Amino acid sequence: MTALQKDRKRGPAPAPAAPAAPTKPALHRRTTRRHWWFTPWLYLLVPLTLLVAFTYLPIIDMFGYSATDWDGISPTSENVGADNYLELFTRPELFKVFLVSGVYLTASFVQIAAALYFATVLSFNTRFRNVFKGILFFPYLMNGVAIGFVFLYFFQPGGTLDSLLDAFGHHGKQMWLGDPDLVNKSLAGVSVWRYMGLNMVLFLGAIQSIPGHLYEAASLDGANRWQQFRHIIAPSIKPIISLSVILAISGSLAVFEIPYIMTGGANGSQTFVIQTVNLAFKFDKVGLASASAVVLLALILLVTWIQRRLVPEERVELS
Amino acid sequence: MRRGWVAVAAATMVVLTACSGGSGGTSSSAASAAADPAKVSGDITVLTNRTDQIKDGSLKKYADEFSRTYPNVNVKFEGLTDYEGEVKIRMNTENYGDVLLIPDNVSITQYPTFFSPLGDSAELSKTYNWTDYTTVKDKVYGIANYGTATGLVYNKAVWQQAGVTQWPKSTQEFIDDLKAIKAKGQAIPYYTNYKDAWPLQKWTDNIGGPSCDQGGKDKLSTTAEPWAAGQDLNAIDGLLYNTVHEKLSEDDPTTTNWEKSKTLLGTGRIGAMLLGSWAVPQMQAAATAAGQNPDDIGFMPFPQAAGGKLCTIIQPDYKYAVNVHSKNKEAARAWIDWFLNKSGSAQAEQAVSSVKGSTLPASLKPFEAQGVTLLLGQNQQNAAVISKIDKGSEIGLGSPDYRQKLVDTARGAAPGDMNSYFADLNKKWAASQKTVTG
Numbered sequence: 001m002t003a004l005q006k007d008r009k010r011g012p013a014p015a016p017a018a019p020a021a022p023t024k025p026a027l028h029r030r031t032t033r034r035h036w037w038f039t040p041w042l043y044l045l046v047p048l049t050l051l052v053a054f055t056y057l058p059i060i061d062m063f064g065y066s067a068t069d070w071d072g073i074s075p076t077s078e079n080v081g082a083d084n085y086l087e088l089f090t091r092p093e094l095f096k097v098f099l100v101s102g103v104y105l106t107a108s109f110v111q112i113a114a115a116l117y118f119a120t121v122l123s124f125n126t127r128f129r130n131v132f133k134g135i136l137f138f139p140y141l142m143n144g145v146a147i148g149f150v151f152l153y154f155f156q157p158g159g160t161l162d163s164l165l166d167a168f169g170h171h172g173k174q175m176w177l178g179d180p181d182l183v184n185k186s187l188a189g190v191s192v193w194r195y196m197g198l199n200m201v202l203f204l205g206a207i208q209s210i211p212g213h214l215y216e217a218a219s220l221d222g223a224n225r226w227q228q229f230r231h232i233i234a235p236s237i238k239p240i241i242s243l244s245v246i247l248a249i250s251g252s253l254a255v256f257e258i259p260y261i262m263t264g265g266a267n268g269s270q271t272f273v274i275q276t277v278n279l280a281f282k283f284d285k286v287g288l289a290s291a292s293a294v295v296l297l298a299l300i301l302l303v304t305w306i307q308r309r310l311v312p313e314e315r316v317e318l319s
Numbered sequence: 320m321r322r323g324w325v326a327v328a329a330a331t332m333v334v335l336t337a338c339s340g341g342s343g344g345t346s347s348s349a350a351s352a353a354a355d356p357a358k359v360s361g362d363i364t365v366l367t368n369r370t371d372q373i374k375d376g377s378l379k380k381y382a383d384e385f386s387r388t389y390p391n392v393n394v395k396f397e398g399l400t401d402y403e404g405e406v407k408i409r410m411n412t413e414n415y416g417d418v419l420l421i422p423d424n425v426s427i428t429q430y431p432t433f434f435s436p437l438g439d440s441a442e443l444s445k446t447y448n449w450t451d452y453t454t455v456k457d458k459v460y461g462i463a464n465y466g467t468a469t470g471l472v473y474n475k476a477v478w479q480q481a482g483v484t485q486w487p488k489s490t491q492e493f494i495d496d497l498k499a500i501k502a503k504g505q506a507i508p509y510y511t512n513y514k515d516a517w518p519l520q521k522w523t524d525n526i527g528g529p530s531c532d533q534g535g536k537d538k539l540s541t542t543a544e545p546w547a548a549g550q551d552l553n554a555i556d557g558l559l560y561n562t563v564h565e566k567l568s569e570d571d572p573t574t575t576n577w578e579k580s581k582t583l584l585g586t587g588r589i590g591a592m593l594l595g596s597w598a599v600p601q602m603q604a605a606a607t608a609a610g611q612n613p614d615d616i617g618f619m620p621f622p623q624a625a626g627g628k629l630c631t632i633i634q635p636d637y638k639y640a641v642n643v644h645s646k647n648k649e650a651a652r653a654w655i656d657w658f659l660n661k662s663g664s665a666q667a668e669q670a671v672s673s674v675k676g677s678t679l680p681a682s683l684k685p686f687e688a689q690g691v692t693l694l695l696g697q698n699q700q701n702a703a704v705i706s707k708i709d710k711g712s713e714i715g716l717g718s719p720d721y722r723q724k725l726v727d728t729a730r731g732a733a734p735g736d737m738n739s740y741f742a743d744l745n746k747k748w749a750a751s752q753k754t755v756t757g
Contacts, residue, residue: 073410074429152514156574177573180732264516266723267573267732281404282718283710284424 115199148261360391361647461638513572712751
């Protein structure tokens with residue numbers, strides 16, 4: 001750090017970007033040339049517009065809808081105040097679907113563990129590591145609908161999975177999606193398959209920023225791979241792991257795509273978001289559905305906040 | 320530079336207003352027919368769910384023929400795969416084509432807000448069937464092109480091999496027949512199409528069939544317990560329950576496949592599916608494609624005879640309507656009139672044309688021969704109330720979800736049995752009815 005600072009001091013005079021006295025516009029323009037204060041904002045304009053238009057405005061609208069009895073199509077709607085929230089909280093069966101999220105949450109810890117394992121293994125000089133990176137990351141690039149259809153065949157009785165098990169000596173037809181005890185586990189498995197690659201790439205990126213001399217020093221001291229992971233890698237990538245856990249929890253509360261495509265929420269695989277979509281588009285209760293969505297948002301914020309309190313973020317110094 | 324800023328700001332405003340803009344005012348000028356075809360002009364967009372007819376060019380052929388009579392009208396088609404979902408969302412704007420099919424889940428009371436009146440019901444009901452499905456305050460807002468009979472598509476060869484030659488006249492007889500088919504071991508007796516789900520909602524079309532009463536559906540508004548014994552829905556959903564419960568349907572309903580089911584029925588590996596007479600040509604095509612005899616595909620009415628006679632309801636398909644915001648209403652109306660009366664599309668679909676006095680299609684000829692009562696639609700006086708009760712109760716007669724749960728219950732994948740599930744449905748319906756009708 002200090003060396004760097006010294007370097008800077010020795011270098012040429014500070015760049016003209018440093019704020020010159022803005023009292024004389026003519027002078028200011030001459031010295032700063034094209035460095036207007038709003039230049040960065042100009043670049044940000046497009047993403048910010050998109051963000052506001054497609055994230056924040058709809059959320060504000062959603063808060064508005066949640067206080068009405070709008071049916072999703074008619075030009076008029078009545079303001080009903082907090083009635084939707086009252087209805088939501090007086091119908092406990094609407095929250096029962098969160099039990100399904102528990103399965104996905106368990107699966108997402110499996111997913112993080114697997115991602116950590118693969119990221120660690122691939123960060124060492126493994127043979128064909130780039131091929132394996134590609135193979136493991138590939139599912140994330142695939143379209144969710146395509147994945148849904150592929151796995152429908154995979155899970156059919158006598159389908160790919162059954163044939164595979166057959167080859168390993170486990171005979172018999174399983175109803176992977178038809179059995180109410182299995183369906184959520186099967187779907188969560190698809191979700192792990194799909195998102196594990198993303199986690200792995202995140203971890204891999206973080207692991208690669210660890211200076212190589214640390215491993216060298218550790219191996220001189222006789223540390224094995226597990227000890228290297230335990231004392232060098234894991235502490236260094238802690239922020240990324242905790243981010244992944246937050247994403248995993250909010251993700252499992254808001255599972256939608258895979259069950260919606262594969263089962264449509266049938267056979268006890270309905271999640272909170274599918275239930276919300278049904279309320280809005282099948283039963284014309286957009287007000288109630290918006291209230292559900294607001295509650296889900298609040299719930300996720302709450303969980304994140306609790307987690308941040310339990311595991312506070314700390315800067316990791318790598319040197 | 321300054322000009323660039325203005326442009327960016329303007330673009331932002333456009334994006335913002337487009338997202339938060341409400342729907343504008345509505346004009347309610349009628350879409351009436353013009354006397355002279357040559358004077359009608361304009362470009363119209365027709366929204367359709369038949370993406371297959373766009374692909375194979377048959378819609379284009381209709382449009383070419385149309386332009387011979389109406390040389391100044393330019394017809395463009397827009398196919399939507401998820402018709403219901405997409406059109407309903409687009410109806411929040413003004414841009415939902417000039418001619419469209421009324422989505423099923425738009426409540427009848429909202430028709431005047433979105434569609435132009437096509438004429439007085441007293442007038443139009445003389446020419447077309449099923450106008451009461453879209454009549455609000457004596458004005459008709461949509462006309463169906465054709466109707467199809469409710470009932471079961473079946474493979475004649477499979478049923479004959481099982482020794483069944485007569486159409487079953489009771490639900491019990493139907494179950495016994497399916498058992499005979501199962502005993503042969505060649506075919507899955509019944510296929511639910513549970514995964515694709517929409518075929519399950521076709522069961523709802525049969526309301527009024529078991530009792531052979533056009534007012535059967537209307538009665539739901541005053542019936543507190545539609546799933547009680549003796550009611551149509553009890554017979555309909557009871558049949559589905561027993562079929563699945565007796566293991567006469569496919570092993571794993573959660574991995575069914577609609578496209579595959581056509582081939583399976585066409586090649587005699589499925590005994591029957593409850594759909595509608597519209598499905599007959601598709602099954603025949605699948606049979607032909609698989610090298611089987613398309614004449615094996617048959618169609619039978621719902622297996623419950625009222626007073627010794629079987630009964631079927633001819634239900635209208637999608638109703639054609641004119642967008643209330645359309646700039647070329649005359650041209651739009653001209654297309655509807657021509658398409659319904661002159662195009663011959665209803666005949667091509669082997670369906671019952673909505674134009675009164677048309678002949679029955681070939682697939683329904685056996686119905687006439689066997690003396691099946693044909694009812695032209697369900698009465699629609701209480702349609703709005705029923706839809707309100709239904710949505711309020713979150714049962715969804717028009718969506719497959721509650722029948723998926725019924726199938727789950729029947730195969731033991733969900734707790735309870737038929738009686739407990741029906742009691743649950745009755746309770747929900749009664750509660751919602753109380754809120755709606757007071």
